[in-house]
Amino acid sequence: MLKEQVVRVLGMMSGTSLDGVDAAVLDTDGERIFGFGPSAYRPYSASERACLRAALGCWPDDPGVPAAAEIVETAHAEVMARFSDVALAGFHGQTLAHEPGGRGTHQVGSGAVLAALAGYPVVWDFRSADIRLGGQGAPLAPFYHFALARHIGATEPVAFLNLGGVGNLTWIDPRCPKPDAPGALLAFDTGPANAPIDDLCHTRRGLMQDEGGMLAAAGTPDAQVVAAFLHHPFFYRRPPKSLDRAFPGLAARVTHLSDADAAATLTECVARAVAEGLDHVPEPPRRVLVCGGGRHNAELMRRIALHLSCPLAAVEDVGLDGDMIEAQAFAYLAVRVARGLPTSCPTTTGVAAAVGGGQISHP
Numbered sequence: 001m002l003k004e005q006v007v008r009v010l011g012m013m014s015g016t017s018l019d020g021v022d023a024a025v026l027d028t029d030g031e032r033i034f035g036f037g038p039s040a041y042r043p044y045s046a047s048e049r050a051c052l053r054a055a056l057g058c059w060p061d062d063p064g065v066p067a068a069a070e071i072v073e074t075a076h077a078e079v080m081a082r083f084s085d086v087a088l089a090g091f092h093g094q095t096l097a098h099e100p101g102g103r104g105t106h107q108v109g110s111g112a113v114l115a116a117l118a119g120y121p122v123v124w125d126f127r128s129a130d131i132r133l134g135g136q137g138a139p140l141a142p143f144y145h146f147a148l149a150r151h152i153g154a155t156e157p158v159a160f161l162n163l164g165g166v167g168n169l170t171w172i173d174p175r176c177p178k179p180d181a182p183g184a185l186l187a188f189d190t191g192p193a194n195a196p197i198d199d200l201c202h203t204r205r206g207l208m209q210d211e212g213g214m215l216a217a218a219g220t221p222d223a224q225v226v227a228a229f230l231h232h233p234f235f236y237r238r239p240p241k242s243l244d245r246a247f248p249g250l251a252a253r254v255t256h257l258s259d260a261d262a263a264a265t266l267t268e269c270v271a272r273a274v275a276e277g278l279d280h281v282p283e284p285p286r287r288v289l290v291c292g293g294g295r296h297n298a299e300l301m302r303r304i305a306l307h308l309s310c311p312l313a314a315v316e317d318v319g320l321d322g323d324m325i326e327a328q329a330f331a332y333l334a335v336r337v338a339r340g341l342p343t344s345c346p347t348t349t350g351v352a353a354a355v356g357g358g359q360i361s362h363p
Contacts, residue, residue, distance in 0.1 A: 002088075002338040006034050010089040011331025012076055016165025016245040017194050017293055018052050018094075019208065020044045023079045024324040025086065030335035031178075033151045039324045042079040044071070056245060058096050059106050068096065072109035077117045089114070090334030090358075091124040092326075098244040100136040104128070112361040119363045123334035126358045130344045135351030138242035139168040142187035142348040143336065144329035146172050146179035152318045159278070159285040160315070161304075162326065163294020165245050167193035167274060170348075171281040180345040180354040186281055187348040188239030191273030192247040194294050196266045199251065204259050213267065213299025219260030221268035225253045229269045230276065239280050240350040267300050275307035287311040291322035333358065 007030075012023045021044075025037025044052065048071045055068035072094045080089065091114055093107030111124025127137035145160040149172040160170045167190040176184035194209065201207040201215070210216055229250060234241065250269065254262035278284070287310055294300050295314045305312040315322040333343050342354035 002030075002335065004029055004339070007087050007335050008037065008085060009331040009334055010080065010083050010086045011327040011329065011334065012079065012089065013092050013326040013330055014072065014075070014094045015326060016095055017198060018044060018049050018165075019293070021075050021079050022324055022327040023083070024321070024327040024331065025083060026328045026331040028147075028332050028335055030332065030339045030341055031147070033147050033332075036321070036328070038083065039321065039327070040079055040082050041323070042075050044075065048075070052094060055096050055108070059103060065096070065108060068094065069108045069110070073113050076109065076114055080114065080118045086120060088120060088334055088338060089118065089122045090330035090332075091122050092126065092330050093124060095245070098138065098242065100131055100138075100242060104131050105137045111359070115361040115363045121338075121360055121362050123337045123358045123360050126330070126333060126337075126343065129357040130349050130351050130355055133351050133353070133355055135344060135349035135355070136240055136242040137349060139170070139187050139189060139348065140333060140344060140357075141168070141326060141329040142170040142185050143179040143343060144325070144332040145170040145187075146174070146185055147332060148320065148325070149174040152320070157283055157285045159281070159288045161190075161274060161288050161290045163193040163270075163290060163292040163300070164326070165193060165195035165198070166243050167191055167270060167294070169274065169277050171285060180342050183282070185345070185347050186239060188241045188277065188280070189243045190277035191234065191243065191270065192250060193270050193292070194297075195245050196247060196250050197263060197270070200254070200259075200262055200266060209293075210263050210267075210297065213297040215260055216263040216267040217299040219258065219262070219264030221265045222254070222257060222261060225265050226268050226272060228253065230272055235273070235276050240346075240348060242349070267297070268303055270294075270300060271303035271307055274304050278308065284310055287313060289313060289315045289318060291315045291320070291325040293323070295322050
């Protein structure tokens, strides 16, 4: 276990958008943020992305998993080699399947392999303990969002919205003493975010994404599809709650639409899901701060803002790096694991009690 001291730690995140590996250094004691270090990005190649995409939905013994694991480990080892003077790393791995209440969760990639290659300890497998104790295993960034809210000097409730492959929202009351204190946090997945839009662009146009939301901006949402989407049982469940990358039936609902109208419809679905999610929070946040790749989609941001009653802004407005918050989160969580501190609690994942996840592999 680490003592109560500031540690320079590397965090790494490879999200459900399958674009690549984000890596960022954080100076932290697992409670407060003392500084932000360098960051790096290692994109997946087209062939690597195709292999990972083919493995989505797979579980440990399924074909295709070993090849996906090798890609993930190779990419992370390459990005780790760019950093020095790091005492510890947090490694999320690549999520292939997520089924809380069912088969569990599956992140491919071995922290033990990376620890051996890097020569320092790696904390990994962050979600399994939470799921074993009845939690959703996601989202896991909320404890870090709490630290960020206090770091930026927030004194009233604020929300962080991460727009990755899936959208997730963290409502924070920074007046509380710690993230697992009563009333400090409420966190949950809002619904799909970039994943269905990216998949549409990949399937129909061979593109990675709707760059800037230009395709969606040229189309018109199908109101019937949006209404049917919002009637899915997921939106009637109280949080905490989480999702897998693929939202049931959504892709099939837009097959009859033109490319632009399909993109506009999916974008409106994402925006409405965020607005519906904010109906669950204890009190309205003073603002919503957006991180993740979706904040670069101007049409998505415009549509979300239309449905909110509070200001919406990218986290850069408060001096943060929206591309690296998820990676920084796993650096922060790694230190908490090493110190024996909780990484999730009932109001973030639905776990029965505050729990510390993750295992530590030494070189």
